[in-house]
Amino acid sequence: MSDQRIFAKYKANELRAELQVFDVKKSKTSAHKRKDALRKIIANLTMGNFTEMAFLYPEILKFWKIEDDLEVKRICHEYVRSLGSAKPKNAAEALPYILDDLDSRNEKVQIMALETLVAVPSPRFLEEATKTIISFINRRVIPPTVTKTAIYASEQIDFTENATRSHLLTLLLKFVERENTEPTLQVAALHALHTIHEKNIDLQPLRLPIDVAFKLLDLLPQLNEWDKALTLDSLTTAAVPESHDDAYEMIDIALTQLQHVNTFVALNAFKFIAYLLNYVDHVDENLIKRFSNSIVSLLNKPPEIQFLVLRNVILLLLSRDTPLLQLDVSYFFIEFNDPIYIKDTKLECLYLLANHGNLPRILEELEQYATDIDIQMSRKALRAIGNLAVKLDKESASDCVTVLLDLLEFGVDYVVQEIITVFRNILRKHPDDFTSSVKELVKYNDSVQEPESKNAMIWIITQYSCDIPNYLEVFKVFSSNILEENLEVQYSILTSSVKFFVKDPVPETEEICLQVLKICTEETNNPDLRARAFMYWSLLSMAHSSKNHIISAEAVKSVLDGELPVIELNTKLDPLVLEELELNIGSIASIYLKPVSQIFRSSRTRHLLQSPVLNKDRSNLKILSGSTSTVNLEGFDSLPEMVSHSSSDRSSSTAARKKMMNDYDKPAEKVNQLKGRRKSSVTSPSKISRKPSLLVRKLSMRKPF
């Protein structure tokens, strides 16, 4: 029977009738039809017909008693699960049956029962679930599938008592360390450990003994794809190498996974390696090559996944000074059939990748996009060119400007407007280099329509008035219909008219200035604009009144028409945030490029866990400083027993961090949160791995990061 017929809305009475009528005749067909009726219940539940279906509780319980059929059981469990969250009271009636099922011989039924127990949010269920899970994990004779479910179920539970939780944790840890079990179970246990540690703030961060970590890594080839990924994911931050050699060995093992078909596995391998790179003293060039190649091949995926990969590429490009990725720009060239979000992200990548060497290629490409039919795309491309000019040095900027001027001749309205807007930024970054182009721009005075480009145009005219002979005429075009403009433009007209006057106090400018001030104070409705106009007016009149010399004309000039600071495009994120993000490759945080605490609201405090190594080490800090060495003050790793080992690279990182803390005045909360997680670096100077002399430590401390 087609499932479509099942998916119709039914009333509880109809279904009840259907269930009962066939109760009487006990034949094979009636059992079949009963099942269909039950299916209809579930179908209605998925469609959201909760109120009607809730009436059928007694019927369901009846069936639970009499039926042995697996599918009927499934449906009963499903019913309780979906109604349980809404009506926990009713669910309690089903509890004895669920417990019955737990003792069933059929492992499928056991699993179902366990899942139902966990799914219903009520204290009694929770209690039972905790009990069952622990006993299941403890027992060795039960089938492994059930154990696995129990382990995963343990992740879901919010523990009421700390004692049970710690009991469970030790059990899980034992599981991870146990030899001769099925590898999936070990992975499940590892993942459960990881999740429970992440979920509970009061727990110390998960940290596995190094040999266990290695054992888990050795399992990798035997695991299925998802388990592989979970292992790599959980081991990031949990497996802390104790020496450079450890780190290299781990990297070697993880490298093989970079070429996995499954994007998630590849990306997790990537994350794991990126994390391990914090523990090595030098990086092989081959490694970077393989890294980059694996990323490139990930780009060849369905658009949604490609988008996620690209976001993570951006993250990586941002996070490393000597980028881990050496990517050819051509991979990020836009294709016409890319969805819009991919186009945007690719543009961002191109922007980040741009340097002196590849600029010509990128510009050529961007120029093509700028003449695209798609207006949005063309605007974005123009904006990107402008941003590049701001980002790069003067020489490269002039290349960008040439391209822009070429495009200007294209003459299409939106192109011209966008170019003018962009040009303002370029001029702010390189104030003296492109004055000759200004005349060219002013020719297009008539085609500016949008407020933003008008603003830009007015600003350019004002700033470079000395280069434009007829600047007042040009300006009058704008000032004459100030009343029809939008507020932003009105502001800039006002400011500019005052500036003209201050720069060059001749009758013409005075006339314009007065006219504009008058309009702004008398005819406009916006109080802000009026207030601003009044402010200018009184400022000017103060400077020009002969009676009181409170403020000189010079001073007014410097206030109104002062030297503007050179703008800087700030793409660098806070390094502390970047580090956190790097450990979150693939998560939502990497999409928005914001620290996890900002995206997952409310988990701000919880979030300390996200980087488990850190929050503990504040308390350990003092103890350490006395015992080992002064260098270890910051404690690269959280646990005291660790510190004695890789002190050399810690020392360099310490130095680096000290610098950082001064550089970035962040709220204390944030600093603490991310503290300790140091990327020591690719650039870390010391090559001595084990026991560096004091001298070397000192030296490495001073070296800039």
Add this chain to the structure above:
Amino acid sequence: MSSCIFITDENLEPLISKNIKAIPNLQGILRLFKSVYTPESQPVISASSFHFVHIKRSSLLYVSVIHAYDASANVMLIATFLDQFHSLLKKYLAVSALDKNMVLDNVLLIMELIDESIDFGVIQITDASIMRDYIRVKVNMPENKTIDDLSLGDSDTDEEDNKKTKRRSGKPNLYKFLRGAKDGTHKAEHTDTAAKEDDVEDSYNSYIAKATIMPVSWRAKGIHYARNEFFLDVVEQVQYLMDFNSGIIKKNLIHGKIICKSYLSGMPKLKIAFNKLSQKDEQFISHSKFHQCVTWPSSNEKEIEFIPPDGDFVLCQYELKRHVKDQPMLKLVSFGVKPKLKKYKIQMSCTIETHFKARNSTSTLNLKIPLARLFQEYQIDLKKPARFKSDSGKVLFNISDDFLLWDIEVMKGGHGDTQLSMAAEFSLFNKKEFEEEQEELKNSMNPPPLRDGPKLEELYDQVHNEKGPSKMASRLLSMKFEIPYSTCSGLQVEYLKIDEEQLQYQSFPWVRYKTVNDEEYGYYV
């Protein structure tokens, strides 16, 4: 991990919803999603306290909801899962594209699939061949669906037949491939044995020990086949784009896939050596992705060793760049449009040549020659018949989509020495003649002359008025081809060894090669 999963149709009506973390009010969540979703929005959307990860595949939308408090959620995991789940569904239902009705027909099955593939939001398996052992809900095939729609007469198609068609459609690749390769007697045998094996598989391997918790999770224990065969197909898709006028090559890539079908008993170990590996082709080594069963040769190994999964799988995917100077396998040598204004005619000609081994030949070869620009630039008179001429194959005129289809089929290989050309002639609108005719019609008593055959000009107007003016005339001359027995990259399997320690059976490995075009293969003219 995700809190709940929806599968919806294009209008965001839920077809399937699966609550993973017992979230009350799924409908509310979906409404929230509806309010923030636009077809252009990026794959991750956030709204109030939820994040939505959605992917769109063949008219269905897979949406996964993450609660904002669940900081451990990994979007990459979820997106990859949704993607894999879609392909799992496709494999399970044995179709190439899913639609709304198919999903609605198989709700229970899909629910079970979701159930089985995620435990508490942690993904377990998405491998169709293993899933088949777990879930035995019958698939509602499209045949059944048509009953609802059309009330087809023979509603009770017998099971056997049903199953067979399912199997057959489940392996479209193999069969198409086999149909594609025409010659060779052993090929035919291939088909038979493969089909036989399918039946054998059903009877012998109906019960298979659970594989997910085994060390080798992708292969079940106790598989048995009467005839042990292993098929390996190297299929390379060549992507090539060139601007013919400026001579700039925009793309020149090979997307390769090694597709295997394994019908082997027991736990066989396979050793395969590729020439690319033994030659230490850097590019190949770094740009290839292997199936999870392969442990990547750590260093300097010439062969890969693995225990294959049962049935179909993709052993390896690779991507190779070609050098700009490498000739494309099928090259456009000349393309020209010659207007002869005096005669009111316009001629279009095109010549192609091959660049692969002379002993190979294409099994299909189609050229799509774009006409839209021609029609835009010249006033073509379709009342007069267009004439086509070609060295080989036939030329068809597609009036609705504005292209000429030159269907060649077989073309011999060579290195620039095999060439084929075609020419097409259209009439241009002759105003003088037209006016004269009109004049004559007005004055004479004779009825207008009869015309037989289709009235192309009317058809053309009809089709093109409906669509409205097309914005961009396509300039792409695209080629579609298939060349059996050759690989563009030169990849070869040097040897393939099958070894099963316990059973020690005789086995039959089959290896084939083929090069086909990618979706993007052609010239901008």
